[in-house]
Amino acid sequence: MPKDIKSFTENLDLDLTSLYDDQEENEIDESLVYPLCASLQNKLGYTEKEEIARGGEKKIFRTFDARSDRYIALARPLRDSKEHQERFLRxxxxxxxxxxxxxxxVYDIELDDASQPFxxxxxxxxxxxxxLLTDFHSLENQTYDLPQLLDVFVKVCDAIAYAHSKNVLHLDVKPxxxxxxxxxxVLLIDWGLAKIVNNPKEEDLYLNESTLDMDLLNDMTQIGILKGSPGFMAPEQAVSQGEKSFKTDIYSLGALLYHILTGEIHVEGDCIEEYLKGTREGDLRxxxxxxxxxxxxxxxKACQLDPQQRYDSVDDLKQEIQAFLRGYATQAEEAGFLKQLKLIYQRNRIRCQLIFGFLLFSLVGTSLFIQALRESEAEAIMARKKAEKALSLYEKEKRGRESIIAEFDNSLQDFKENLGSSSKIEAHFSRLLVGSAIAxxxxLDFEMALALTELxxxxxxxxxxxxxxxxxxHLIRHEFTKANDALQQCSTHSPxxxxxxxxxxxxxxxxxxDEQRLSNEQFLNFxxxxxxxxxxxxxxxxxxxRKVNPSMTAHSDLVKGYIISLNPELTKENFNYKFTERPEGNHLDISHNPELTSLRNMGGKQFPYxxxxxxxxxKxxxxxxxxxxxxxxxxxLGLEEINIANTPVRNFHVLNDFKVKPKxxxxxxxxxxGCPEDLVISIAD
Incomplete structure (x- = not known):
C-alpha cells in the first residue's frame, strides 16, 4: 500500500465524531428561540403579593401570575383553623x-407549600x-342614570337566576x-354565605353530589345564628333556623331595588338591631x-313578609324591570286602562301626536259639516234624528231586523227629499250603517250585521x-266565495x-x-x-x-281542537276531554292534563267575554x-262549580269579578x- 494512502486511512474518523464536535460548538441557545416556554420553566407561580382588601372570612392580595403574565387576585382564609379553612374552600x-x-x-384552588389553602x-x-349609588344620590359626579342602574340590577338578576338554576342561593346580595x-x-361576588339546595329530580345537575355535597357544604354555614347583611337580608334569614329558598334571594333583590331607588335601607330603623326587627316584622319604609x-x-311584591306572596322566580322579577325600562306597565302594579293608555302614548309619542292631529282635523271637519247642515235646512235635522232613532231602536232590540233596515232607508229618503241627492250625506249615512254592523x-248578531253592511x-x-x-x-259564515269577492274589491284600499x-x-x-260548511277538521285547519x-x-x-250546528257534541269537538291549539304540549291522543250534556247544565271534564296551562280568552283582552x-x-x-x-x-261563564284540586291556581281575588260565585x-x-273558605265544598290532600 502506498505511503500516502496508508496515512489517509489511519487518520480517517469512521464515526464522524469531529462533525458532532463542530455541531456542539455552534449550537443555538433555544431560550432565545422559544422564550415563552423558557419563561414557564424558570419563573415561580405567584409573586409580588400585596394585600388590597380584608373581610370577615378572608383577605385578598394583588399578585402577579408569572405563568399567565398578568395581575390577579389571590384569596386566603383570615384564620388558620381547619373549620375556617373548610368554609373558605367551600x-x-x-x-x-x-x-x-x-x-x-375563579381560576385555581390550591394549597401552598405550608399546606395553607388559597x-x-x-x-x-x-x-x-x-x-355608583353614593354618587347617584348625592347628585355629584353622576356617571350612571336610573335606567343604567336598573340595567345593572337586571344583570344581577341574571346571575342569581343562573345560580338558582344550579340550585345555589347567594344569600348576601348587596351593593x-x-x-x-x-x-x-357587572360581576356578583362574595359567595361565602351561599347555600346549596339539591334537587333529586334533576338528572343533569351541574352541581352534582360528586363535586358539591349539600349536607357537608351547607353545615359549614351554621357558624353563629344569623347569616346575611342587615338591611338586605330576608325575614327568614333574620330568625334562627329560618328556611332559606330561592325566594330569599328574591327578597334581597327587592331590598337592593329599594336602595337603588332611594339610597336608603328598605326597613324602618337606625341601627342593626332595628333593621333586624323591621325585617322580621315586615315594617317596610x-x-x-x-x-x-x-x-x-x-x-x-318582592319584599312580601310571606315568601309565597313574592315573585315565583328571579326571571319574573327581572321581566318586570325590563318591562318598565321598555315603557310598559309592570304586572305588580295592575295598571288600569288610563295608565296603559298613558304608557302607550309615551312609547309612541310621535305616532300618537299624528293620530291625535288627524282625529282633531276630522272632528273639526265633521263639526263644520254638521253646522252647515243645521244652517242650510232645518228639515235635515229631523231626518238625522230619525236615523239616530232607528239606531237607538236597534240597540235596544225593540224592533225586528226588517223594520230597522226600513227605518234606515226611510231616513235616507228624507235626507234626499229635504236636501236633494248628496254623495256626502250618503257616505255619512253609510258610515253609520257600518258602525252599526260592527256593533x-x-x-254576535251576524245576520243583522250582514244586512246592515249590504244596505x-x-x-x-x-x-x-x-x-x-x-x-x-262571510268568512264567519263559511261563505268563502262571497268573502273572497268582497275582500278582493277592497284590497287596494285596505292592504x-x-x-x-x-x-x-x-x-x-x-x-x-257557499251553502256547504267545512268539516270539523277543515274548520280547525282554517x-x-x-x-x-x-x-x-x-x-x-x-x-x-254553535248557533248553526245542530250537534252539541260535534261543536264540543271544535272547542277541544281549539284548546289544543292554545296549549302546544297537548295532542289529540293525550288530551283527556269529556263533554257531557245535562238538562240542568252541561259538564266538562278536562282533568289530569298536566300540559294544560291556558284557557285564555279567544278574542284577547279586547273581548274578555x-x-x-x-x-x-x-254549569x-x-x-x-x-x-x-x-x-x-x-x-x-256562570259556572256553579269548579274543581281546581292539585292545580297551581293562586289568583283567587278574581272570584270577586265572577258573574256567579262558584262552589x-x-x-x-x-x-x-287565599281561597275563600265559604266557597269551598271539598278539600283534597
Whole structure:
C-alpha cells in the first residue's frame, strides 16, 4: 500500500465524531428561540403579593401570575383553623362551579407549600354598585342614570337566576358585592354565605353530589345564628333556623331595588338591631320621594313578609324591570286602562301626536259639516234624528231586523227629499250603517250585521269599509266565495286584509259552494291558518258554529281542537276531554292534563267575554290535576262549580269579578293562598 494512502486511512474518523464536535460548538441557545416556554420553566407561580382588601372570612392580595403574565387576585382564609379553612374552600368550590358572565370567575384552588389553602380569581379594578349609588344620590359626579342602574340590577338578576338554576342561593346580595366595570361589566361576588339546595329530580345537575355535597357544604354555614347583611337580608334569614329558598334571594333583590331607588335601607330603623326587627316584622319604609308606581309595586311584591306572596322566580322579577325600562306597565302594579293608555302614548309619542292631529282635523271637519247642515235646512235635522232613532231602536232590540233596515232607508229618503241627492250625506249615512254592523257583530248578531253592511253598500257602493266588514261576516259564515269577492274589491284600499284574502282564496278553491260548511277538521285547519292578530275572527267563527250546528257534541269537538291549539304540549291522543250534556247544565271534564296551562280568552283582552268555553253552556267544570295557572277567563261563564284540586291556581281575588260565585273543590294549599273558605265544598290532600 502506498505511503500516502496508508496515512489517509489511519487518520480517517469512521464515526464522524469531529462533525458532532463542530455541531456542539455552534449550537443555538433555544431560550432565545422559544422564550415563552423558557419563561414557564424558570419563573415561580405567584409573586409580588400585596394585600388590597380584608373581610370577615378572608383577605385578598394583588399578585402577579408569572405563568399567565398578568395581575390577579389571590384569596386566603383570615384564620388558620381547619373549620375556617373548610368554609373558605367551600366558597371557592361554589364560585368555581358557577360559570356565568355576571359571576366572578375563579381560576385555581390550591394549597401552598405550608399546606395553607388559597384560590385565585379575576382582579377587580373598578368600583362597586355602592360607589355608583353614593354618587347617584348625592347628585355629584353622576356617571350612571336610573335606567343604567336598573340595567345593572337586571344583570344581577341574571346571575342569581343562573345560580338558582344550579340550585345555589347567594344569600348576601348587596351593593358592596356587585362590581361594575368601566365598560358596563357587572360581576356578583362574595359567595361565602351561599347555600346549596339539591334537587333529586334533576338528572343533569351541574352541581352534582360528586363535586358539591349539600349536607357537608351547607353545615359549614351554621357558624353563629344569623347569616346575611342587615338591611338586605330576608325575614327568614333574620330568625334562627329560618328556611332559606330561592325566594330569599328574591327578597334581597327587592331590598337592593329599594336602595337603588332611594339610597336608603328598605326597613324602618337606625341601627342593626332595628333593621333586624323591621325585617322580621315586615315594617317596610315608605318612599319619601316620587318613584314610578310600577317600580314601587315591584319592590312591595318582592319584599312580601310571606315568601309565597313574592315573585315565583328571579326571571319574573327581572321581566318586570325590563318591562318598565321598555315603557310598559309592570304586572305588580295592575295598571288600569288610563295608565296603559298613558304608557302607550309615551312609547309612541310621535305616532300618537299624528293620530291625535288627524282625529282633531276630522272632528273639526265633521263639526263644520254638521253646522252647515243645521244652517242650510232645518228639515235635515229631523231626518238625522230619525236615523239616530232607528239606531237607538236597534240597540235596544225593540224592533225586528226588517223594520230597522226600513227605518234606515226611510231616513235616507228624507235626507234626499229635504236636501236633494248628496254623495256626502250618503257616505255619512253609510258610515253609520257600518258602525252599526260592527256593533251587531260584537253582539254576535251576524245576520243583522250582514244586512246592515249590504244596505250600506247599496247606498254607497264605494264604501270599502262596508265591503271589508261584509267580507269578514262571510268568512264567519263559511261563505268563502262571497268573502273572497268582497275582500278582493277592497284590497287596494285596505292592504291590512291581504292575510285574510290569502286564506279566503285557499278555502274558496277548497269549497266553492257557499251553502256547504267545512268539516270539523277543515274548520280547525282554517283557524290555524288565520293570523294571530285575527283572534276575534276565530272566536266569532266558533260562536257562529254553535248557533248553526245542530250537534252539541260535534261543536264540543271544535272547542277541544281549539284548546289544543292554545296549549302546544297537548295532542289529540293525550288530551283527556269529556263533554257531557245535562238538562240542568252541561259538564266538562278536562282533568289530569298536566300540559294544560291556558284557557285564555279567544278574542284577547279586547273581548274578555269571549271565553274559549263560552259556547258549551257549562254549569260545572273539572280542571283538577292540570297546569292551569289562572281562572280569570272563567268569570263570565256562570259556572256553579269548579274543581281546581292539585292545580297551581293562586289568583283567587278574581272570584270577586265572577258573574256567579262558584262552589270550589280545592287542595289544602289553596287555603294558604287565599281561597275563600265559604266557597269551598271539598278539600283534597
Amino acid at each position: 366558597e371557592a368550590r361554589i364560585s368555581a362551579s358557577l360559570e356565568h358572565p355576571n359571576i366572578i370567575p 384560590f385565585t380569581m379575576e382582579l377587580l379594578k373598578d368600583q362597586t354598585l355602592k360607589d 358592596e358585592n356587585i362590581n361594575v366595570g368601566e365598560f358596563g361589566q 315608605d318612599f319619601k320621594k316620587p318613584i314610578a308606581i310600577g317600580l314601587k309595586a315591584v319592590f312591595y 251587531s257583530s260584537r253582539k 250600506a253598500i247599496k247606498k254607497n257602493p264605494e264604501d270599502y269599509n262596508a265591503i271589508a266588514e261584509k267580507g269578514f261576516i 291590512h286584509i291581504y292575510d285574510l284574502i290569502r286564506v279566503a282564496r285557499n278555502y274558496y278553491i277548497l269549497k266553492p259552494n 283557524l290555524e291558518e288565520l293570523p294571530d292578530n285575527r283572534a276575534w275572527l276565530k272566536s266569532y267563527m266558533l260562536i257562529y258554529d 269571549l271565553s274559549i268555553l263560552r259556547t258549551l253552556d257549562l 260545572t267544570l273539572n280542571v283538577s290535576h292540570t297546569g292551569l295557572l289562572r281562572i280569570t277567563n272563567l268569570s263570565q 270550589l273543590k280545592i287542595s289544602r294549599k289553596h287555603l294558604e293562598l
